[in-house]
Amino acid sequence: MRTYLARKATIYALTFFVAVTLNWLIPRLMPGDPVQRMISRAGVQHPESIGPLVEYYENIFGLDLPVWQQYLNYWGSLLSGDLGVSIWLFPSPVEDVIARAVPFTLALMLPAILLSWVAGNWMGALAARRKWLDNTVLPASYLLTATPYMWLAILLVWGLGVVAGWFPVAGGYDFGLRPTMTWSFFLDLLHHWFLPFLSLFLVSLGGWAIGMRNLIIYELESDYANYLSALGAPQRLIRRYAFRNGLLPQITGLALQLGTVIGGALVTEVVFAYPGLGYLILQAVQNADYFLLQGALLFVVVGVLVANFVIDLVYVVVDPRTRTGLQGATA
Amino acid sequence: MSLHRRRWPLVAAATTAALIALAACSADPIDQEPTDDVEGLDEAAALVSEYPREETIFTSGSQWGPPSSWNPIPQSGEATGVRGLLYEPLFSFDPATLELEPWLAESGEWTDADTYVLKLREGLTWQDGEALDAQDVVFTVELGKVPDVRWSNMWTWLASATATDATTVTFEFSDPRYQEWDNFLYTNSVLPQHVMSTWAATDYNSNANEDPVGSGAFTYSTHGQDRMVWERNDDWWGKDALGLEFPMRYIVDIVNPSNEVALGLLLQGGLDLSNNFLPGIQTLVENDQVQTFYPEAPFMLSANTAVLVPNTLRAPMDDAEFRRAMAFAIDVDKIVANAYGGLVQKANPTGLLPAYESLYDDGVISEHGFEYDADEAASILADAGYADTDGDGFVETPAGEPIELELIVPAGWTDWMEASRVIAEDLQAAGINVTADFPDSGAVDDARSSGDFDLLINNWAGLSNTPWTYYNYLFHQPVRDLQLVGNFGRAADAGAWTLVEQLSRTASDSPEYAQIMGQLQELSLTQMPMVPLWYNGLWAQYNTSTWENWPTDGGDSQAYPSTWGGFWQMGGLRTLAALQPAG
Numbered sequence: 004m005r006t007y008l009a010r011k012a013t014i015y016a017l018t019f020f021v022a023v024t025l026n027w028l029i030p031r032l033m034p035g036d037p038v039q040r041m042i043s044r045a046g047v048q049h050p051e052s053i054g055p056l057v058e059y060y061e062n063i064f065g066l067d068l069p070v071w072q073q074y075l076n077y078w079g080s081l082l083s084g085d086l087g088v089s090i091w092l093f094p095s096p097v098e099d100v101i102a103r104a105v106p107f108t109l110a111l112m113l114p115a116i117l118l119s120w121v122a123g124n125w126m127g128a129l130a131a132r133r134k135w136l137d138n139t140v141l142p143a144s145y146l147l148t149a150t151p152y153m154w155l156a157i158l159l160v161w162g163l164g165v166v167a168g169w170f171p172v173a174g175g176y177d178f179g180l181r182p183t184m185t186w187s188f189f190l191d192l193l194h195h196w197f198l199p200f201l202s203l204f205l206v207s208l209g210g211w212a213i214g215m216r217n218l219i220i221y222e223l224e225s226d227y228a229n230y231l232s233a234l235g236a237p238q239r240l241i242r243r244y245a246f247r248n249g250l251l252p253q254i255t256g257l258a259l260q261l262g263t264v265i266g267g268a269l270v271t272e273v274v275f276a277y278p279g280l281g282y283l284i285l286q287a288v289q290n291a292d293y294f295l296l297q298g299a300l301l302f303v304v305v306g307v308l309v310a311n312f313v314i315d316l317v318y319v320v321v322d323p324r325t326r327t328g329l330q331g332a333t334a
Numbered sequence: 335m336s337l338h339r340r341r342w343p344l345v346a347a348a349t350t351a352a353l354i355a356l357a358a359c360s361a362d363p364i365d366q367e368p369t370d371d372v373e374g375l376d377e378a379a380a381l382v383s384e385y386p387r388e389e390t391i392f393t394s395g396s397q398w399g400p401p402s403s404w405n406p407i408p409q410s411g412e413a414t415g416v417r418g419l420l421y422e423p424l425f426s427f428d429p430a431t432l433e434l435e436p437w438l439a440e441s442g443e444w445t446d447a448d449t450y451v452l453k454l455r456e457g458l459t460w461q462d463g464e465a466l467d468a469q470d471v472v473f474t475v476e477l478g479k480v481p482d483v484r485w486s487n488m489w490t491w492l493a494s495a496t497a498t499d500a501t502t503v504t505f506e507f508s509d510p511r512y513q514e515w516d517n518f519l520y521t522n523s524v525l526p527q528h529v530m531s532t533w534a535a536t537d538y539n540s541n542a543n544e545d546p547v548g549s550g551a552f553t554y555s556t557h558g559q560d561r562m563v564w565e566r567n568d569d570w571w572g573k574d575a576l577g578l579e580f581p582m583r584y585i586v587d588i589v590n591p592s593n594e595v596a597l598g599l600l601l602q603g604g605l606d607l608s609n610n611f612l613p614g615i616q617t618l619v620e621n622d623q624v625q626t627f628y629p630e631a632p633f634m635l636s637a638n639t640a641v642l643v644p645n646t647l648r649a650p651m652d653d654a655e656f657r658r659a660m661a662f663a664i665d666v667d668k669i670v671a672n673a674y675g676g677l678v679q680k681a682n683p684t685g686l687l688p689a690y691e692s693l694y695d696d697g698v699i700s701e702h703g704f705e706y707d708a709d710e711a712a713s714i715l716a717d718a719g720y721a722d723t724d725g726d727g728f729v730e731t732p733a734g735e736p737i738e739l740e741l742i743v744p745a746g747w748t749d750w751m752e753a754s755r756v757i758a759e760d761l762q763a764a765g766i767n768v769t770a771d772f773p774d775s776g777a778v779d780d781a782r783s784s785g786d787f788d789l790l791i792n793n794w795a796g797l798s799n800t801p802w803t804y805y806n807y808l809f810h811q812p813v814r815d816l817q818l819v820g821n822f823g824r825a826a827d828a829g830a831w832t833l834v835e836q837l838s839r840t841a842s843d844s845p846e847y848a849q850i851m852g853q854l855q856e857l858s859l860t861q862m863p864m865v866p867l868w869y870n871g872l873w874a875q876y877n878t879s880t881w882e883n884w885p886t887d888g889g890d891s892q893a894y895p896s897t898w899g900g901f902w903q904m905g906g907l908r909t910l911a912a913l914q915p916a917g
Contacts, residue, residue: 033776034774034776034777034780035774035776035777035779035780036780039779039780039783039816039818040776040779041411042818043779043782043783043818044410044411045408045409045410045411045484046409046410046794046796046819047484047818047819048487048803048806048819049487049819050810050814050817050818050819051487051490052484052485052486052487053816053818053819055481055482055486056482056484056539058482059482059536059539060539063540088540089402091399092399092400092402092403092411093402093403093408093411093540094402094403094405094539094540094541094542095400095402095403095542100400100402103400103558103559104559107559157594160594160598164598165598165601165602168602172595172598172599172602172604173588173591173595173598173599173604174560174561174588175558175559175560176558177384178392178561178586178588178604179384179385179387179390179392179586180384180385181384181385181555181556181563182556182558273592274592274594274595275595276560276591276592276595278400278558278559278560283399286398286399289774289775289776290776291776
């Protein structure tokens with residue numbers, strides 16, 4: 004177990020180093036000088052005033068230093084927990100900007116991904132053993148999976164928001180509300196959260212269900228299932244084994260999905276005008292905001308790594324073969 | 335199946351934890367409320383959990399990201415309303431009359447050619463109770479002595495600013511630039527010396543100024559990732575002095591959502607004033623679902639001039655005749671109809687906004703002006719020696735070189751993309767081989783400032799008190815490595831720049847003023863450094879269900895209805911003050 008963890012930890016540390024370096028590098032390869040863009044946006048009328056302003060901002064952002072030094076400084080401030088100052092949202096520190104967006108992103112994406120995974124697997128497993136369910140769940144799942152997300156989301160906003168008026172069409176909470184620790188505010192948060200959540204839930208539900216159904220059918224036809232059946236084991240027991248085996252690839256799929264959580268769902272945020280990280284990343288790219296982009300991508304990297312690590316651990320629990328492998332036995 | 339049951343509580347716990355974190359996080363701004371006020375008034379305010387609809391106006395259109403700064407010094411990137419609702423200028427500007435109107439100032443006049451005496455109103459106060467006096471004005475102006483404060487340029491023509499008593503400031507000029515001075519008087523906010531003098535000199539641009547202390551009619555209430563909330567300052571000095579009473583207690587400005595969402599909010603009554611560009615809004619105006627300044631085309635007032643910028647360092651755009659031929663070859667009416675559905679209007683050949691109509695030199699325009707005329711374009715080209723010598727349908731330069739030009743506008747700017755397709759089509763029809771291309775907006779920015787382009791569209795010539803800003807944009811000299819404020823086509827000086835500088839030094843009521851304006855209009859038409867196309871609108875659409883008496887043509891209120899930065903003192907404040915509860 005210890006060597007397993009040590010090996011994993013080394014791999015993760017290396018991945019982290021490379022990914023963080025790329026985070027620093029990629030924004031700087033984009034066309035466009037952020038300071039120049041910032042100053043053009045300010046609409047200064049006198050070119051004479053521009054020189055000092057450029058100097059001032061480049062100094063603030065540390066862009067007047069040699070590149071290698073910028074890179075070292077980046078690691079230095081990163082390790083001390085400083086992500087720098089956003090260029091687009093000057094002078095907000097990047098960590099503040101991200102901290103304001105992350106709760107919305109997490110509260111939206113985590114439940115959507117986890118619940119759709121749970122519900123999808125459950126539906127898929129049921130569908131695999133009931134003909135009539137298979138005939139309804141499967142086509143419905145195909146339909147949901149094939150639906151372009153954008154279209155589904157707009158349809159939801161239009162149908163349940165604009166036409167029926169049951170749900171708000173924009174915002175993280177009502178624009179007429181002030182955040183307070185009250186039930187009414189909490190309910191309002193939920194009210195605004197529901198439609199974006201539903202859209203994400205629905206669109207990933209189908210994929211999980213189809214995957215699970217196929218896996219179960221495959222498992223039920225495998226040798227061990229037939230053998231168990233020949234031994235006269237109850238159908239219920241066989242299905243349970245099939246389900247457990249079918250779950251393994253689904254867990255890997257979940258790990259990959261969870262990694263994307265922190266990046267947020269750009270389209271969701273745009274369609275529902277919902278606050279979150281995705282929109283920040285888009286704006287950071289458009290404004291050549293190196294620091295905000297670095298910070299947001301760092302969260303994505305950390306998210307992917309943590310999710311993978313957790314799943315690695317979960318595997319040890321759910322797949323006995325991994326455990327025996329760890330203990331040095333041959334599988 | 336047992337795995338399921340084990341997972342549910344985990345999911346529920348994660349959801350709850352995230353939601354609580356979310357609630358806790360968004361509740362933060364309340365803790366930041368200033369609490370050092372009297373008699374628990376602020377605690378009472380903090381208890382307001384909901385803004386009553388009939389006391390609140392919802393606006394949108396000026397803010398593109400989460401509010402991050404309440405600092406008026408950089409004059410960009412600040413939260414909606416910082417310059418206007420919170421900080422105030424000495425004068426306001428009425429684009430309808432082109433006159434400055436006293437705001438914090440009671441009066442201001444030139445006592446001689448080099449001396450300007452400014453008189454402040456009596457009894458002005460900051461929101462924390464400190465008096466706003468002549469010292470604050472002097473502090474504001476002298477801040478320009480710091481090189482990276484954006485009005486630092488002023489100290490090349492201003493000699494001194496002296497507070498002669500509590501409400502009087504005397505300005506001595508070494509080189510009086512009347513037009514620029516007027517511009518300063520209404521665009522720059524007066525800053526609180528007692529607060530900002532404690533800031534470090536390197537902090538003037540980078541201080542976020544949380545807990546701001548202004549002098550204006552509204553105070554900072556709270557903000558979130560997608561909104562900025564202002565609350566009325568009931569002790570505002572202007573209630574008596576200006577006779578302005580704001581009927582709304584709260585202003586909630588919503589960070590620009592997508593067009594669909596903005597439209598949805600507007601139609602549902604969740605937005606009262608939208609300063610977003612909403613393509614197709616004209617049909618909703620015609621159905622009486624929303625209101626705009628004009629009930630019919632062009633629906634909107636004009637805010638700035640969109641111009642076609644040819645790079646004059648590249649042949650054949652270095653030839654004024656070629657540039658003029660392009661002006662005649664473009665059918666702007668088609669752009670107005672196709673790209674905008676009538677939401678904008680065609681620009682005057684001089685490019686001067688309709689607000690400056692009284693300054694149009696009709697003689698010059700009738701002699702040198704242009705309008706869409708394909709035959710005229712063809713004959714200008716032919717006369718200047720451009721002919722299709724290789725028979726490919728496009729003209730070559732007089733030297734026989736093929737012409738192949740690219741017009742760039744940022745990808746995603748759908749109206750401009752459509753407009754540039756029309757332009758390319760028209761120019762091709764006239765025999766000029768132009769294709770439209772849509773790079774990323776950052777790449778367009780780079781191309782524009784470094785001069786690495788053939789043709790592009792730009793609209794930074796905005797409304798101001800003086801056409802000097804437009805000509806400064808058109809003709810600015812000298813050309814630098816990076817052109818960030820104007821003359822993006824890098825045109826060499828053909829005598830216009832001296833006139834521009836002269837214009838800045840000429841008072842609007844002096845007889846030379848009209849004469850210089852005439853000469854500049856003539857030069858802009860004969861040299862054609864940029865081709866004026868259309869006037870971008872001061873996008874403003876109103877929902878009248880909660881508030882009425884919005885500015886309309888010929889209506890009771892005719893202010894320029896905008897919440898954009900720099901527009902509050904040009905009409906935004908008067909728009910809000912004139913509103914009345916509907917019903």
